[in-house]
Amino acid sequence: MYTPLSQEDISCLKNEISNGKLLVVPTDTVYGIAANPFVPAAVDKLLTAKGRGRDFPSPVLVSSIVQASSLVREIPLLARRFMDKFWPGALTIVLAARQDLPLDLGVTGGTVAVRQPNQADLLQLLAATGPLAVTSANLHGLPPAQSAAEAKSYFGDKVAAYLDAGPSQIGEPSTIVKVEGENYSLLRIGAIAPAQLSAVAGKEPKD
Secondary structure, eight states: OOOOOOHHHHHHHHHHHHTTOOEEEOOSSSOEEEEOTTOHHHHHHHHHHHTOOTTSOOOEEOSSHHHHHTTBSOOOHHHHHHHHHHOSSSEEEEEEBOTTSOOOOSSOTTEEEEEOOSOHHHHHHHHHHOOEEEEESSOTTSOOOSSHHHHHHHHGGGSSEEOOOSSOSSOSOOEEEEEETTEEEEEEOOSSOHHHHHHHHTSOOBO
């Protein structure tokens, strides 16, 4: 039976992240595998566990727009409109990253992909730990895990702790957009439909 995270749970999980360990966490889309984005060895461990190279950088999950703003150079008006409409939720937004932060997510081209998930336990954890590098919990090329048990079948003891919140709420990955100034481009179609984005933006994405 599912029970929400306690403060003791949060403290223990925060300690694991601080020590460079990996966690499997529930999100509103699919289960994810999480690491401290400010510890290069932890991010390398995450990418190795998935069987992915550094040319597949991990997105970063945040607890709030304020937390997202600490990672990026600026939040353009269009990005803020997307956040106000779809966060917390299944939209990942790629923005120019701050250059003075020791983020090491892989080959990012100077950007960071940020999202505030709509999952209560994870938001509570993110508020305590700060931003986390979180990518879908699966081996490269295989379907994302829809449960903690499925994630455990992928990663076993490579992960320090598995947070089990039952089956994924949405069951498909987030939509990814890149926002540059007044324009946006669609990088991946997921749980948020393109028509929903164009309705908020008042325009179609750039090719």
